[in-house]
Amino acid sequence: MRLIALGVCLLLLGIVTSGSAATRENLKSVVYDSDRPIQERLSAMRELTGLGKEGEFINRTICIWDVIGRNGPIYGAAQDQRARMLTYGIKLKLVPYTDERVMVEEFKARRCDAALMSGLRARLFNRYTGTIDSIGGVPSEEHMRILLQVLANPKSAPRMEQGDYVVAGIAPAGGAYIFVNDKRINTLAKAAGRKVAVLDYDPVQAEMVAQVGATPVPTDIVNAPNMFNNGVVDVLAAPLAAYSIMELYKGMQPDGGIIDYPLAQISMQLIAHSDRIPNAAAQLVREAFYESYGDMMRRVHEETKDIPAHWWVSVPDQDKREYEVMMRDARLQLRDRDYYSGAMLTLERRIRCKLDAARAECSDPME
Numbered sequence: 001m002r003l004i005a006l007g008v009c010l011l012l013l014g015i016v017t018s019g020s021a022a023t024r025e026n027l028k029s030v031v032y033d034s035d036r037p038i039q040e041r042l043s044a045m046r047e048l049t050g051l052g053k054e055g056e057f058i059n060r061t062i063c064i065w066d067v068i069g070r071n072g073p074i075y076g077a078a079q080d081q082r083a084r085m086l087t088y089g090i091k092l093k094l095v096p097y098t099d100e101r102v103m104v105e106e107f108k109a110r111r112c113d114a115a116l117m118s119g120l121r122a123r124l125f126n127r128y129t130g131t132i133d134s135i136g137g138v139p140s141e142e143h144m145r146i147l148l149q150v151l152a153n154p155k156s157a158p159r160m161e162q163g164d165y166v167v168a169g170i171a172p173a174g175g176a177y178i179f180v181n182d183k184r185i186n187t188l189a190k191a192a193g194r195k196v197a198v199l200d201y202d203p204v205q206a207e208m209v210a211q212v213g214a215t216p217v218p219t220d221i222v223n224a225p226n227m228f229n230n231g232v233v234d235v236l237a238a239p240l241a242a243y244s245i246m247e248l249y250k251g252m253q254p255d256g257g258i259i260d261y262p263l264a265q266i267s268m269q270l271i272a273h274s275d276r277i278p279n280a281a282a283q284l285v286r287e288a289f290y291e292s293y294g295d296m297m298r299r300v301h302e303e304t305k306d307i308p309a310h311w312w313v314s315v316p317d318q319d320k321r322e323y324e325v326m327m328r329d330a331r332l333q334l335r336d337r338d339y340y341s342g343a344m345l346t347l348e349r350r351i352r353c354k355l356d357a358a359r360a361e362c363s364d365p366m367e
Contacts, residue, residue: 027044048281059093064078066097100117100121110273117268117269125271135331136331137264140175141172143355152289157283169288170289171269172266175239175240177258179235181228181235182234183255186319191213193215196235197219197236198217201220204334332367335367346367
C-alpha cells in the first residue's frame with residue numbers, strides 16, 4: 001500500500017526539475033529499472049519531479065466516471081485516498097461524473113489532469129491499451145492478470161504514450177457477458193431479428209451486430225440498462241457487476257438469463273495529459289495498479305457473488321469453438337481497419353498460447 005500511495009503522489013505531481021539532459025536521462029533510467037530497490041527508484045523520481053518539498057501543496061484534479069456518482073464504488077475507492085495524499089502534500093480534487101461522454105469532453109478541454117474511464121473510451125487516447133477489451137482477446141481473469149503484468153513492466157512504457165496523452169494505470173473490471181430477456185437466445189443464429197443495445201459513439205459495434213442479422217439500437221452506457229429492463233432491447237452486453245448495480249434482473253424476468261461465456265475482460269484506464277503527468281512519473285503508478293490486482297478482483301467478485309445460479313445459460317462446447325473463430329475473424333477485420341492495435345492482438349494471442357499451447361492459433365497464428 002505504501003508503494004501505491006507514493007506512486008499516486010508521483011503521478012499527481014508531474015513536475016520535472018531543471019538539470020542537464022544527461023542527468024534527467026540518468027534519473028529516468030533508474031526509475032524504469034524494475035530490478036533496482038524501490039526506495040532507490042523513488043529517490044530518483046523525487047529528484048526528477050521535485051517531490052518532497054516541505055510546506056507546499058500540489059493541487060491536481062482527477063475526473064472519475066462512476067455510473068452511481070458520489071455513492072458509487074469507483075468514486076468511493078478514490079475518495080479513500082484523499083486523506084493519505086494530504087500527508088504527502090497533495091490536495092486532490094475528485095470530480096465524479098455519471099455520464100462518461102461528458103467526462104471525456106471535460107478531460108479533453110483540460111479541466112481534469114487525469115480521468116478514469118472505461119477501456120472502450122480509452123481507445124480514443126491510446127489504441128494499444130484501448131484494444132485490451134477486444135472481443136474474445138482475453139478469455140479469462142488469468143489471461144487478464146498476465147496481460148496487465150506485462151503492461152506494468154517498464155519495457156511497455158513507450159507504448160503508454162500516444163500524442164499528448166499517457167496511460168497512467170489500468171485496472172481489471174471483470175468479464176463482459178451477454179444478458180438476454182429470453183434464454184432461447186443462446187446462439188448467434190437465435191439473435192437474428194432481436195434488438196441489441198450498442199454504444200452510440202462506436203459505429204463498429206452496430207456493424208458487427210447487423211452482420212449476425214440482429215437489429216442494433218444505439219444508446220449509451222447510462223441508458224442501456226434501462227432500455228433492457230424496460231424491454232426496448234432484447235440483448236445487452238455488460239459487466240456482471242451491472243446485475244445488481246443497474247438491476248438487470250428486472251430485464252431478465254421471467255425467462256431471461258446470462259450467457260455463460262465472457263465476450264471480453266473489461267478494463268478501467270486512467271488517462272492523463274502527458275505535459276501534466278510525464279510517463280516516467282506514471283510508470284510507478286502503473287506498477288502500483290498491477291500490485292493492487294488482487295484487491296481489485298476481490299472487489300469485483302464481491303459485487304457479483306450473489307447472482308443466482310438459475311440465471312446462467314450454458315453454452316455447448318461446439319458453439320464455444322464456433323464463437324472463438326467468429327471473434328478471431330472479427331478481431332482481424334477490426335485490426336485491418338485500424339480499429340484494433342495489431343501489436344496488442346499479438347500480445348493477447350501469445351498469452352492465450354502461453355496458457356494453452358494446444359490452441360490451433362498457436363501453430364497457425366493470424367494475429
